[in-house]
Amino acid sequence: MTEAALLRVRGLDVTYRRARLRGGDVHAVRGVDLTVGRGETVGLVGESGSGKSTIGSAVLGLVPATGGGIEFDGADITHATRTDRRLLARRMQVVFQDPYGSMNPAHTVGDTLAEALRHNLGLPADEIHERVLRALDDVGLPPGAAHRYPAAFSGGQRQRIAIARALVMEPDFIVCDEAVSALDLSVQAQVLNLLARLKRDRGLSYLFISHDLAVVRYLSDTIVVLYAGRVVERGPAALVADHPSHPYTRALLAAAPVPDPIAQRRRQAERRLTSTAGTTSGRVSAGCAFAPRCPFAQETCWSDQPELVEHDGVSVACHRRDEIAAGTAVPLQTSAGAA
């Protein structure tokens, strides 16, 4: 997989500059490594502030990387110029979360889809027309949609249009930044099916960014879990989502309720055992960023930043990984309450 990697991110740092009065610079992403193989879908999961969207923006060149490197198909694109990006756009596209804001309301759908074909590829009009109709058909919209304005479409339809805009360029890689998060459940299922079909039929690769572990689990081959700008766990989707190793991933999984009251009651009891609520507050400068919320935190967790270590195909950044896996690590609260 690593041989044929399409996208390779190495030690990515993104720092937003901010006045010292307002809290100083923000380290949104710190030393992130990840790889997306050809035809692979990598899911980026994390809560608000985890830096997941920033990674997507850095890959797209919408925010500058302050450290590390990004390679696409073997070429370094970390500091790609606008001209490089023009060429890259033929292979790398994006679908944003907000289907309302991602289209200019004063342009027809056809015009929006044709924009990059006309102004980037410089295709002749008839080919543009043909490609636009084909893209609309691909996402299940009628040809007549091209003549209408975004306001005439529902949220789900607009998200289909956003996908069509990415598809017209015939890319091999698409960044999906919370692409289904704003959609209602039944529409979200439609769009997930569409993304899955496109992946299967065209061998597309996705960097799929979402806060919803269940959605990521459905679509991804590999899952990368982020906490406070760092990767805490990375591995095959089934392993990470069903048998998480890192205490944060475990907390994330335990916190997301499942649609089954009986199972949920059992999970509530389990979650209370590993609860992370309010153990300690405060920021960590040296150690693991999750230590203040971690039920397994010990002295080393506060002082040393854990390295991401691979074991059985899953990389985890946790000092106590093995103990937790073996069940010998005792969560803080149970030591008092469970006996």
Next chain:
Amino acid sequence: MHRILFRWLVGAVPVVFGVTVLTFVLTSLVPGDPGRTILGANASPAQVKVLDAQLGLDHPLPVRYWDWLTAALHGNLGDSITSGVPVSDQLTSRLGTTLSLIGGAILVAAVAGVALGVLSALKGGWLGRAVDGIALVGLAVPNFWFGLVLMTAFAVRLPLFPVSGYVPFTDSPVQWFESLVLPVLTLGVPATAPVAKQTRDGVLTQLDREYVRVLRARGVPERSVIFRHVLRNAAAPIVTVLGVVVVTLFGGTVLAETLFVMPGLGGLAVTAAQTQDIPTVQGVALVFTVTVMLINLLIEVVYAMLNPKVRT
């Protein structure tokens, strides 16, 4: 508070400096010769030259500016070319008139504007449209024309107030008040329009906010929702608009004081401009700018008091 003061200083000093440089450079372009203006057409070229040297006019521009600035910092703004009176004396004797006028006008604009704005936002319907209409017309009516209409109606036809002139407060408070009514209305009534509009828009925006809905859901009485919460949140932008209004009022005094023949700074500026009395023009520009800056500071402070995001 220290931060506001510091930020204000950082902003205000360059502005005052910039304005003085601007007026100085502009006035240095005046064709003709101040010495000639003072001495008249009959003076000999030699006499003019001597006077020019006395006035320091034979020095290059930066030197002259430096001289003026150092003198100005000591309160000496030079003498009027036309009357020979020190400019600073003229300014101090006239400042009270202008401040009374502006203070009255801003009071009218604030009180009437906020009241109208709140009423129209809450009642909606024809009252809302009326406020919109007044705001539109208020922006369209030249204040000198409005002043003339007031003068015709309430001084000429119905002699309720004096046609012109100004009586200092210290001479007679009653007459001071009477002499101010028409000029204050001349400036204040049109200035009501932007304040009312901002108030109306602000109150309507706040009424749309989630917290208003939640307050009502908690059973908080409507009176308290409006006056304790909505108005409080709508206040900060109103204060900003008042700040802009004050600046335009300073411009308005030029017209109003001329119209009502009041011995203020605006009227002084007009006469000085007509007679090319450069030191006086410079002095008025300086006083106006400094006053506006002080008012800006006041507004910053009030704004911070109203907005916890700025304060904390």
Next chain:
Amino acid sequence: MNTPTAQHTAPAGGRKGPRRSTAPHGFTARLLRKKAAAASAGYLLLVVLVTLLASPLAPYDPDEQDLTAALQGPSGAHWLGTGELGRDVLSRLMHGGQITLLGVLITLAVYLPLGVPAGMIAGYKGGWFDRLVLKSADLISAVPVIIVLLVVLSVFTNNESAAMAANGLLGAPLLARVVRSATLGVKEELYVRAAVAGGIRDRVIIRRHVLPRVTGVVLVQASVFGAYAVLLETGLGFLGLGTTKASWGSMIAEASKNIGTDPWLLVPSGFMIISFILALGLLSDGLRDTLAERYAPPADKPPSRRMGRPRGAAPEPLRTEVPDTARVIEDPDPDALLSVRGLTVSLTIEGTPTAVIRDVSFDLRSGEVLGIVGETGCGKTITATSLLGMLPAGGRIASGTILFEGTDLARADAATMRRIRGRRIGWISQDPISSLDPSFTAGAQVAEVVRLHTGCSRKQARERTLELFAKVRLPDPGRVAGSYPHQLSGGMAQRVGIAAALAGDPALVIADEPTTALDVTVQAEILDLLRELQAAGTAVVLITHDWGVLADLCDRAVVMYAGEVVEEAEVTDLVTTPTHPYTAGLLGSDPHHALPGQPLPAVEGAVPPPTQWPVGCHFQNRCPRVTDACKEKPVVISRLVELERSTRCIRPLELIGGPAHD
């Protein structure tokens, strides 16, 4: 170039089916459709033409004197009368306009070419140029412009062109500041980011996306500044600092000298100036509105929920009113804390009262948690707000009863509702941070509600607030009490919101998607808190779109679809054996049930808006089990025999055996 088409309409729901085109183009056509703007444009054009053609059109030479006819009112010979020296007012107005219009032209000729590019560059590129533009705008806005112009006029005596050019110069940084923020706004738009990611050149982005948006702002600013220039030019004319020729301003100066004898003179010149500026103002309002329409948010974005008190409007026939024969309404359950029966609520949509929820019935016992689940546009929130009598403006309860502790809230007066809100029924909002007043500390807001409901002293209220904060498990209650909403995290703000909802010790709390805006780990904590609340005996109505949240907290649930309750059951029964095809479809869409590599059993299409509800079952267009009978007449909700559940389907899914969803 553009073909103006059909009017702006609400969006169609389904993918197929007729949809009226919403075409926000044909800018000029749209502008001129506004009466005031069209009339203003016509009037301005007329004034400009008459002014330009003053020499051939004017009845007299502007300076022609007739001392025998000085200061006379309107007459056949002089339509607008005569001024000093018997000069014809009409002719002087026509000629005088040239001076004013020239002044406006000069001002704008300096103002626009300087301000627009500067603003666009500052906004798009940022950097030192941006700071320069902002600094100069700050400087200019602090200087009374007229003073600077007096300086200019003392240099260039009676040279009005110089003054007007200086005016444009002074205005340019202010224009640049406005253009800058408009540009910055467009630059932040997601569609510009999409264009950047699409490899589109800056040049093209500016032409296609930035310029069209900025143009409108510029037009509005130009007309406002033009109006200001008219005031300034006439003001200078009035002061006698402008030209010595006939002008609108100098005519007012002339009038001012004669107000004792001939006040009429004030009228023609005043009218000219006021009407001219008014027309400019109306035109710019029209421009602004037309632009706002063009970039309006899409019509199906949820409209802002403005709370109004229910209006006592006369009942009108509702769109999609249920025939009475179709309703089977049981009596309210006297044992229930809350018993809703046949609740129909209407809102005014496109001017027509339209039912947005219809025939909604459910019961809630003390200490129970009832979930209301469904997608956007199904009427969950309307149902909840109608319980508190806080429908949006134009909304009213058309029929039905809401029996709560023996009172029918559907018919309660305002005073009764106020006593119930907060004291008997608490409310928890969807958006924790914006549900708090940004100007007050968290503690002050909760204390206000405590005092309101208990009438205690300030000190007692403060203590009670800290107790409540401890109860909702806020760490460090004292510090939170002194914090402003913007200093709180979403989870903390929601705890404060819950504390406020509990301040009146209500029997029922309505929580409208209380965790939707929160991260999943914070959501779990808030759900725990709500569970504690329930354990302490408070009944909860929980609105959610998330099956997991429903399963976590609720005993019973109603599923809503397109304004109707389609199924009611114990949550366990509901998720294991749904009977309504919509319930089954919505459950199937949940990605928790998904198997990677296999398509999710998605329900095609979307929820129809209230204006497009079909006759018969609302779900018919999306239902895999639909028959002709489903389309004939409204489907009634029916109780399933011997089971504590009901469904609104004539072909319910089998309860025993078979998968829940096909």
